[in-house]
Amino acid sequence: MAQKSIFDDAVRTENGLELNGFVLQQVIDSCEGCERIKEIDGEQYCTSYPNPAAKWRHGACNFATHVKASMDKEGQVKVNPLKASKRAARNR
Numbered sequence: 192m193a194q195k196s197i198f199d200d201a202v203r204t205e206n207g208l209e210l211n212g213f214v215l216q217q218v219i220d221s222c223e224g225c226e227r228i229k230e231i232d233g234e235q236y237c238t239s240y241p242n243p244a245a246k247w248r249h250g251a252c253n254f255a256t257h258v259k260a261s262m263d264k265e266g267q268v269k270v271n272p273l274k275a276s277k278r279a280a281r282n283r
């Protein structure tokens with residue numbers, strides 16, 4: 192049985208792709224590489240948020256699977272792209 196996607200209930204409207212009354216915004220550049228991205232009709236949407244850009248407005252998205260956000264001493268959010276795969280390759 193095919194896995195049910197949350198976008199199964201999404202409908203195309205003249206405003207764009209709409210889900211439960213929210214018009215979905217496409218992911219932004221910072222989302223690239225995140226496993227929550229799902230492509231629909233050649234457009235990329237987040238399976239967790241209708242508006243990905245808003246998730247990045249105050250630092251890194253806390254649901255991103257491809258970056259690890261941490262706070263420095265001043266409380267600023269620091270984004271550390273995950274380098275685990277590169278590191279693993281180097282140690283081979």
Ligand code: SF4
Pocket residue numbers: 218219221222225226227228236237238239240242243244246252253254255256
């Ligand atoms: S979870 Fe965050 S980083 Fe990932 S696609 Fe959604 S908004 Fe972008």
